[in-house]
Amino acid sequence: xxxxxxxxxxxxxxxxxxxxxxxxxxxxxxxxxxxxxxxxxxxxxxxxxxxxxxxxxxxxxxxxxxxxxxxxxxxxxxxxxxxxxxxxxxxxxxxxxxxxxxxxxxxxxxxxxxxxxxxxxxxxxxxxxxxxxxxxxxxxxxxxxxxxxxxxxxxxxxxxxxxxxxxxxxxxxxxxxxxxxxxxxxxxxxxxxxxxxxxxxxxxxxxxxxxxxxxxxxxxxxxxxxxxxxxxxxxxxxxxxxxxxxxxxxxxxxxxxxxxxxxxxxxxxxxxxxxxxxxxxxxxxxxxxxxxxxxxxxxxxxxxxxxxxxxxxxxxxxxxxxxxxxxxxxxxxxxxxxxxxxxxxxxxxxxxxxxxxxxxxxxxxxxxxxxxxxxxxxxxxxxxxxxxxxxxxxxxxxxxxxxxxxxxxxxxxxxxxxxxxxxxxxxxxxxxxxxxxxxxxxxxxxxxxxxxxxxxxxxxxxxxxxxxxxxxxxxxxxxxxxxxxxxxxxxxxxxxxxxxxxxxxxxxxxxxxxxxxxxxxxxxxxxxxxxxxxxxxxxxxxxxxxxxxxxxxxxxxxxxxxxxxxxxxxxxxxxxxxxxxxxxxxxxxxxxxxxxxxxxxxxxxxxxxxxxxxxxxxxxxxxxxxxxxxxxxxxxxxxxxxxxxxxxxxxxxxxxxxxxxxxxxxxxxxxxxxxxxxxxxxxxxxxxxxxxxxxxxxxxxxxxx
Ligand code: BGC
Numbered sequence: 001x002x003x004x005x006x007x008x009x010x011x012x013x014x015x016x017x018x019x020x021x022x023x024x025x026x027x028x029x030x031x032x033x034x035x036x037x038x039x040x041x042x043x044x045x046x047x048x049x050x051x052x053x054x055x056x057x058x059x060x061x062x063x064x065x066x067x068x069x070x071x072x073x074x075x076x077x078x079x080x081x082x083x084x085x086x087x088x089x090x091x092x093x094x095x096x097x098x099x100x101x102x103x104x105x106x107x108x109x110x111x112x113x114x115x116x117x118x119x120x121x122x123x124x125x126x127x128x129x130x131x132x133x134x135x136x137x138x139x140x141x142x143x144x145x146x147x148x149x150x151x152x153x154x155x156x157x158x159x160x161x162x163x164x165x166x167x168x169x170x171x172x173x174x175x176x177x178x179x180x181x182x183x184x185x186x187x188x189x190x191x192x193x194x195x196x197x198x199x200x201x202x203x204x205x206x207x208x209x210x211x212x213x214x215x216x217x218x219x220x221x222x223x224x225x226x227x228x229x230x231x232x233x234x235x236x237x238x239x240x241x242x243x244x245x246x247x248x249x250x251x252x253x254x255x256x257x258x259x260x261x262x263x264x265x266x267x268x269x270x271x272x273x274x275x276x277x278x279x280x281x282x283x284x285x286x287x288x289x290x291x292x293x294x295x296x297x298x299x300x301x302x303x304x305x306x307x308x309x310x311x312x313x314x315x316x317x318x319x320x321x322x323x324x325x326x327x328x329x330x331x332x333x334x335x336x337x338x339x340x341x342x343x344x345x346x347x348x349x350x351x352x353x354x355x356x357x358x359x360x361x362x363x364x365x366x367x368x369x370x371x372x373x374x375x376x377x378x379x380x381x382x383x384x385x386x387x388x389x390x391x392x393x394x395x396x397x398x399x400x401x402x403x404x405x406x407x408x409x410x411x412x413x414x415x416x417x418x419x420x421x422x423x424x425x426x427x428x429x430x431x432x433x434x435x436x437x438x439x440x441x442x443x444x445x446x447x448x449x450x451x452x453x454x455x456x457x458x459x460x461x462x463x464x465x466x467x468x469x470x471x472x473x474x475x476x477x478x479x480x481x482x483x484x485x486x487x488x489x490x491x492x493x494x495x496x497x498x499x500x501x502x503x504x505x506x507x508x509x510x511x512x513x514x515x516x517x518x519x520x521x522x523x524x525x526x527x528x529x530x531x532x533x534x535x536x537x538x539x540x541x542x543x544x545x546x547x548x549x550x551x552x553x554x555x556x557x558x559x560x561x562x563x564x565x566x567x568x569x570x571x572x573x574x575x576x577x578x579x580x581x582x583x584x585x586x587x588x589x590x591x592x593x594x595x596x597x598x599x600x601x602x603x604x605x606x607x608x609x610x611x612x613x614x615x616x617x618x619x620x621x622x623x624x625x626x627x628x629x630x631x632x633x634x635x636x637x638x639x640x641x642x643x644x645x646x647x648x649x650x651x652x653x654x655x656x657x658x659x660x661x662x663x664x665x666x667x668x669x670x671x672x673x674x675x676x677x678x679x680x681x682x683x684x685x686x687x688x689x690x691x692x693x694x695x696x697x698x699x700x701x702x703x704x705x
Pocket of ligand 1 (some may be wrong): 074
C-alpha cells in the first residue's frame with residue numbers, strides 16, 4: 001500500500017469513518033462488534049486471542065472499507081514469557097539482549113493477534129518514589145536511548161508496532177507522585193528528556209504516546225509546540241501519536257479545557273492522532289469542523305498517519321499477521337529470560353557468603369518472595385503465565401536436592417505485619433548453614449499509580465531480617481523490587497546483598513545460577529539514595545558554586561558572611577548516594593590501568609579513541625561493564641559533573657587482561673546553549689573509563705575550536 005493508495009482510501013472515507021480511525025476503544029467481550037462493523041474504531045485495546053481475530057475479521061470482512069484494526073496491548077516486559085522489568089533489563093547494560101527479548105515478546109503477542117505494543121517507556125526516571133520507575137530504563141538519557149532503540153527494533157522486526165511513551169517529561173512528576181505536574185526548563189527537556197524519543201524516532205518507531213502530565217502549564221497531550229512542532233515538524237516523525245488513557249478528556253480536570261469538545265480540539269491541534277479510551281473525537285470533532293473551529297485537514301493528516309502505520313505493518317495484505325511471521329519460540333524465550341534475569345542482578349555487597357559453595361549442606365530459603373511465582377514477575381504482566389514462573393526456592397531445590405533446601409515464608413506477603421510465622425523462620429535459619437533471605441516489594445507496590453513515600457522494606461520485613469540475622473547464621477539477602485530501596489538499615493544485617501529487581505518468569509533459576517557460582521554482572525541503571533530526603537539524586541547533576549567537599553564538617557562552622565563549610569550538602573545525611581549509578585560488584589576483582597587517548601586534542605567533527613587496560617585480578621571468570629564518562633569543564637551554560645557516553649560488557653578469565661577501546665565522536669559532546677541551539681563547544685574535558693559513575697582513572701582532552 002503506497003502513500004498514493006492511502007490518499008485514495010482517504011478520499012473514499014466519510015467523516016464518520018475518519019473519526020472512527022482516530023478512536024481506540026476497549027471492548028468488554030464482544031460489545032464493540034457494531035462499532036467495528038460501522039468503521040467506528042481504528043484500534044482496539046486489550047483484546048487478545050480469539051477475540052482479537054474475531055474483531056479483525058469483522059473489520060476486514062464486514063466494514064464498508066475493510067480497513068484492518070490496530071490491536072494494542074501493554075506488552076511491557078514480555079507476554080507469556082516474562083523478562084525482568086525494564087529497570088532490571090537496563091541493569092544488564094546489554095542492548096542486544098533487550099532487542100532479542102522484545103522480539104520474543106512480539107512473537108508471543110503477535111501469535112495472540114496483537115500488532116501494537118505500548119512500549120518502550122522512555123521516561124527519564126530520577127525519583128524512586130515514582131512507581132513507574134519500574135517500567136523505565138533508569139536515570140540516564142544515553143542508556144535509555146540505547147535500550148529504547150533496541151526494544152523498538154526487537155518489536156518491529158517481528159511485525160509489532162512499538163510505541164515510545166510518554167511524550168514527554170512524565171517521569172519528572174513532582175514528589176514522585178504519578179500524574180503530578182512537571183516543571184522542566186527547556187534545556188532540561190532538550191538535553192535530558194527528549195533525546196531518548198529522538199533516538200527512537202530516528203530508529204523508526206512507528207508510534208508515540210502523549211503523556212498525562214502538565215508540563216509547565218500545558219498538559220503534554222495538548223502540547224502543540226512539542227508534538228506538532230518538535231516531534232512531527234522538526235524531527236520529521238511521520239507515524240501516529242496516540243493519547244494516553246483518557247488523557248484527552250483529562251485536560252478538563254487539568255483546568256486547561258472547559259469541556260470535552262475543547263479537549264478534543266486542543267488534542268487534535270496539538271497533533272494527537274488517535275484518542276485512547278475516551279471518545280471526545282468521535283463525539284465532537286464533526287461539529288467542531290462544521291462550525292469552523294477545527295481545520296479538517298488536521299483530521300486527514302491524523303487519518304493518513306494511522307493508515308500509514310497499518311500499511312507499514314502490512315495489515316492491508318495480512319491483517320492476521322504475515323504468513324512468514326516467526327512463531328513463538330518458548331524454550332529460546334525462556335533461556336533468554338534466564339540469562340537476562342541473571343545479568344540484571346546487581347551484587348551490592350559481598351563480605352562473605354557468595355557464591356554459596358559446596359559446604360552449604362543445608363540452606364534455608366526464607367521470606368515472602370522466596371516462593372512467590374506471581375510477585376517476582378513485577379508490574380504489567382497481563383499475559384504472564386504464573387504457572388511457568390520459577391522461584392528461588394524451587395530452583396535451589398532442583399539444583400542442590402530437596403533434602404538440602406528448606407523453606408519458610410516468615411511473612412505472608414511483603415506488606416504483612418503479622419509476625420506469626422517469625423519463630424518458625426528463625427528456627428529454620430538456626431538449623432541451617434546459610435540463609436537465602438528473599439525480601440523486597442510485592443509486584444503491586446510499583447507500576448502506574450503505585451508510588452511510595454517510604455522506601456524501606458515494607459511491612460515487618462526489617463524485623464524478619466534482624467531476627468534471622470540475630471541467629472548468627474550468614475544471611476545472603478536477595479531483594480526483589482520495582483525500584484531502588486533505601487538500604488541503610490538493611491545492609492549491616494546481611495553478609496551479601498543481591499539486587500534482583502522483579503526478575504520475571506525465570507527469576508529463580510537465574511538467581512540460583514549466581515548463588516551457585518556464576519558471577520553477577522548487573523550494574524545500577526539508577527542511583528540508590530541513602531534516604532528519601534536525598535531524592536531526587538542522580539549522578540549527572542550540576543557542580544553548583546559550592547560543591548560538597550569530602551572533608552566538610554557535618555555541621556558547618558561558618559556563617560553566611562564567612563561561609564566556611566557552607567556546601568551543597570545535608571547536615572544529617574551524606575550528600576553521596578548509597579550506591580552510585582553504574583555500580584555493581586562481581587565475584588572477581590577488576591583493575592583499570594593505563595588510560596590512553598589517541599590524542600590530547602580533538603578537532604570538530606573528529607573522533608577520539610580512548611582505551612584502558614582491564615584486568616581480571618581475581619580468581620573467577622566474570623563480566624565487567626566498562627563505562628566511559630566525560631565532563632565538559634566550562635561551557636556557555638553549566639554542564640553536568642559527568643555524563644555517560646558509552647559502555648561495553650567485557651568478559652575476562654582470571655588473570656586475563658584486555659585493552660578496551662571506545663570511539664568518542666564530537667557529536668556525542670553536543671548540548672543546547674543559552675539560545676537553545678545545539679552546539680559543540682571548544683574547551684577542556686575530563687574523561688573517565690571506569691566501573692561506575694563515581695570512580696575510575698581519568699584523562700584530559702581538549703576540543704579545538
Ligand atoms: C498508561 C499507559 C498505558 C495505557 C494503556 C495508561 O494508563 O499510562 O502507559 O499504555 O494505560 O494501558
